Amino acid sequence: MTTAxxxxxxxxxxxxxxxxxxxxxxxxxxxLNIVKEGGKVVQYxxxxxxxxxxxxAVLRNNDLLVAGCDAPKTYPSFTNTCEPFHLFEREIAExxxxxxxxxPWLKMVRYHANCQxxxxxxxxxxxxxxxxxxxxxxxxxxEIHEVAVGPVHAGVIEPGHFRxxxxxxxxxxxxxxxxxxxxxxxxxxHKVTAKRLPILAESIAGDTTIGHSLCMAQAVESLTSVQxxxxxxxxxxxxxxxxxxxxxxxxxxxxxxxxxxxxPANYFGRLxxxxxxxxxxxxxxxxxxxxxRPGGVxxxxxxxxxxxxxxxxxxxKPQVEHVLxxxxxxxxxxxxxxxxxxxxxxxxxxxxxxxxxxxxxxxAYDVRRCFPTEYYGQIQIxxxxxxxxxxxxxxxxxxxxxxQSMNMIQSLIDAPxxxxxxxxxxxxxxxxxxxxxxxxxxxxEVSHLVLTDEKGKILRYKVKDPSFHNWNGLAMSLRxxxxxxxxxxxxxxxxxxxxxxx
Amino acid sequence: MIESVILWFLAILIAPFxxxxxxxxxxxxxxxxxxxxxxxxxxxxxLFKKGSVYSNSTTLVFKLGPIISLATAVxxxxxxxxxxxxxxxxxxxxxxxxxxxxxxxxxxxxAAAMDTASPFEGMGAAREAYFPIICEAAMFMILIFFYxxxxxxxxxxxxxxxxxxxxxxxxxxxxxxxxxxxxxxLLTENSRVPVDDPATHLExxxxxxxxxxxxxxxxxxLIELGSFCKLFFYATIISRLILPFDFGVPAFGFALFxxxxxxxxxxxxxxxxxxxxxxxxKVPQFVLTSFALAFFAIIISLEFIK
Numbered sequence: 001m002t003t004a005x006x007x008x009x010x011x012x013x014x015x016x017x018x019x020x021x022x023x024x025x026x027x028x029x030x031x032l033n034i035v036k037e038g039g040k041v042v043q044y045x046x047x048x049x050x051x052x053x054x055x056x057a058v059l060r061n062n063d064l065l066v067a068g069c070d071a072p073k074t075y076p077s078f079t080n081t082c083e084p085f086h087l088f089e090r091e092i093a094e095x096x097x098x099x100x101x102x103x104p105w106l107k108m109v110r111y112h113a114n115c116q117x118x119x120x121x122x123x124x125x126x127x128x129x130x131x132x133x134x135x136x137x138x139x140x141x142x143e144i145h146e147v148a149v150g151p152v153h154a155g156v157i158e159p160g161h162f163r164x165x166x167x168x169x170x171x172x173x174x175x176x177x178x179x180x181x182x183x184x185x186x187x188x189x190h191k192v193t194a195k196r197l198p199i200l201a202e203s204i205a206g207d208t209t210i211g212h213s214l215c216m217a218q219a220v221e222s223l224t225s226v227q228x229x230x231x232x233x234x235x236x237x238x239x240x241x242x243x244x245x246x247x248x249x250x251x252x253x254x255x256x257x258x259x260x261x262x263x264p265a266n267y268f269g270r271l272x273x274x275x276x277x278x279x280x281x282x283x284x285x286x287x288x289x290x291x292x293r294p295g296g297v298x299x300x301x302x303x304x305x306x307x308x309x310x311x312x313x314x315x316x317k318p319q320v321e322h323v324l325x326x327x328x329x330x331x332x333x334x335x336x337x338x339x340x341x342x343x344x345x346x347x348x349x350x351x352x353x354x355x356x357x358x359x360x361x362x363x364a365y366d367v368r369r370c371f372p373t374e375y376y377g378q379i380q381i382x383x384x385x386x387x388x389x390x391x392x393x394x395x396x397x398x399x400x401x402x403x404q405s406m407n408m409i410q411s412l413i414d415a416p417x418x419x420x421x422x423x424x425x426x427x428x429x430x431x432x433x434x435x436x437x438x439x440x441x442x443x444x445e446v447s448h449l450v451l452t453d454e455k456g457k458i459l460r461y462k463v464k465d466p467s468f469h470n471w472n473g474l475a476m477s478l479r480x481x482x483x484x485x486x487x488x489x490x491x492x493x494x495x496x497x498x499x500x501x502x
Numbered sequence: 503m504i505e506s507v508i509l510w511f512l513a514i515l516i517a518p519f520x521x522x523x524x525x526x527x528x529x530x531x532x533x534x535x536x537x538x539x540x541x542x543x544x545x546x547x548x549l550f551k552k553g554s555v556y557s558n559s560t561t562l563v564f565k566l567g568p569i570i571s572l573a574t575a576v577x578x579x580x581x582x583x584x585x586x587x588x589x590x591x592x593x594x595x596x597x598x599x600x601x602x603x604x605x606x607x608x609x610x611x612x613a614a615a616m617d618t619a620s621p622f623e624g625m626g627a628a629r630e631a632y633f634p635i636i637c638e639a640a641m642f643m644i645l646i647f648f649y650x651x652x653x654x655x656x657x658x659x660x661x662x663x664x665x666x667x668x669x670x671x672x673x674x675x676x677x678x679x680x681x682x683x684x685x686x687x688l689l690t691e692n693s694r695v696p697v698d699d700p701a702t703h704l705e706x707x708x709x710x711x712x713x714x715x716x717x718x719x720x721x722x723x724l725i726e727l728g729s730f731c732k733l734f735f736y737a738t739i740i741s742r743l744i745l746p747f748d749f750g751v752p753a754f755g756f757a758l759f760x761x762x763x764x765x766x767x768x769x770x771x772x773x774x775x776x777x778x779x780x781x782x783x784k785v786p787q788f789v790l791t792s793f794a795l796a797f798f799a800i801i802i803s804l805e806f807i808k
Binding site (some may be wrong): 145146147155258259261262263267335336482483485487 | 528532696701707778780781782
């Protein structure tokens, strides 16, 4: 099918004037057509270009597609007919005061006044900084009760408010209100000097340090026409896989702890630390901070480090396999995981789930295979899709990926890796350019999009964490599930609060 | 009489120690060192040194909860034949009295939880009220079984001196079922895995722990001590059931009793380590197993004792 959208590739710099600037009606029609035929939204946002307010969308089917248009004051909501736009429209309404008429759930995303000074779409008074200051959905009837959890939780986790409408132990509806960690990341990225950009990118979500800094580095490299050497690409690939390993293993341990099956919870807790220490070995930071910079990496992988990495990995691998067997072999654990919190493939597609949560619902999409960056083009990435969409499927995807990632790293460190280290430096961006970079971090598709103005200043820096797609998946998984299974489902998604709140 | 009082006192003193044995076993299975065996004493001392915080919305009921739950727990210990010795109090029908004294304790814990008007605690209270109902049915089955064997409804007549051994001689096979049924009741009544998870920090999945979330300091200490005593009560009975021998030498009797206690607490620790917690809606099936076993034991005993 022909479309007015322009085909681009991942991390490709385009002159802004080459991006189709459509009339709003044409934009709407094309965007809806693409997404209705199975396409997904990667980015959809508004930006200020001089005096004008414009919309831009990056969609994906088998290719990445981009187009823009002038933003109307209000417009008939896309979400009504095409669900994947849901949160993006709310975000635009919150950030720029553009009202999507007839949006089925027009509610603030992060609770902040828009930066335009336009009238607030939600009628909120932001004098008091309380994201949960909002009329939640209510269910009425006999035996209906409401449970409010958070924003302060019992564990050492981030803040978020969860409102359950239950009938007895059964959850009818879960409403999630985030925004307690809103720091204004996107606005900050517009203001800071180029040198600070990579450092900010690392801190968007601490557990996805490598994912976000890779997106930033690729975008900047593409804009400044710098090509990192092959060694740097391999090291970044290893770093991203180490991040995936540490987090997946931590998640599996937490899942085990939530069903009170303590041995794997303890072992995985220890193993997670061992994998974090592998990142420490590579770059001196357990979360990979300070490793990835535009142009390459700040630390090479000398032969002795490479050998140590290989030895430690060879030692850890049988242990991980053993504990995985312990966890997945226990019948009582399977009884808890199976049929718990199912998200159907249909619902998953409509919500636009990404990453392990999407793969658990049968959506095979994996950026590493579909839009490979770094060294992934040379690596076979299996599909890992599971049909059931329950906690078991989400755990099983992690099981597969843990084993695959270990093999991947082992094969990557077989040969010597040579790279020229780069330092944190300043750089000048080209004028009137556009780039979008996406990567498969451990939670799924991370995407950064940069637009520059005529002087080469950043006009819009749009960040999207995979959690942005997946939080509604968690809400969906709780439908008709016991409220006592919420923590288990929550762990099986393990989404980022700060990545969403920005 | 004096030795009964001393034993009662010792039982309260030593109950926290045995609960720490469970923690040690779980730590061992998890590849950890675990807390010291005296951890519960340290915790209790810490709690009793603290002050209590009361929410403005609570009433006297909230303050009564911990006191009554401890009082009932130590009261039932007065009726318990420890290591085969005669208890402080004993009368015909005391088993029924004991069951409902415990029920009274639970009632006040639930009332105190409801008094806070917290939705978590309400949920916990609903669960805490639900599962013991099934336990009660199983308990009555066990009582009927004992009544059939001995013709009495008195704890002392089942568990003092050589009486327990007599039960085994009379109906060994069905008594085996009773031991297992009683162990399931122990796990349920004392909020252990696979029914409840005493180690979790997740309010939404808790049963017992969530009800006492709002209690602090000495109040929480009383609740903890009460639950140690309650677990000790059940463990003592099983200990006596599995090692019923009576040598006539007090030292031997005590050694055997303590060994039995260790076996029971180890069994709890191992159970908690090797199985995951059941889903909330599967728990009633698990608890009903104890009822079925006790019921089955009675049917077998119908044949044995004519």
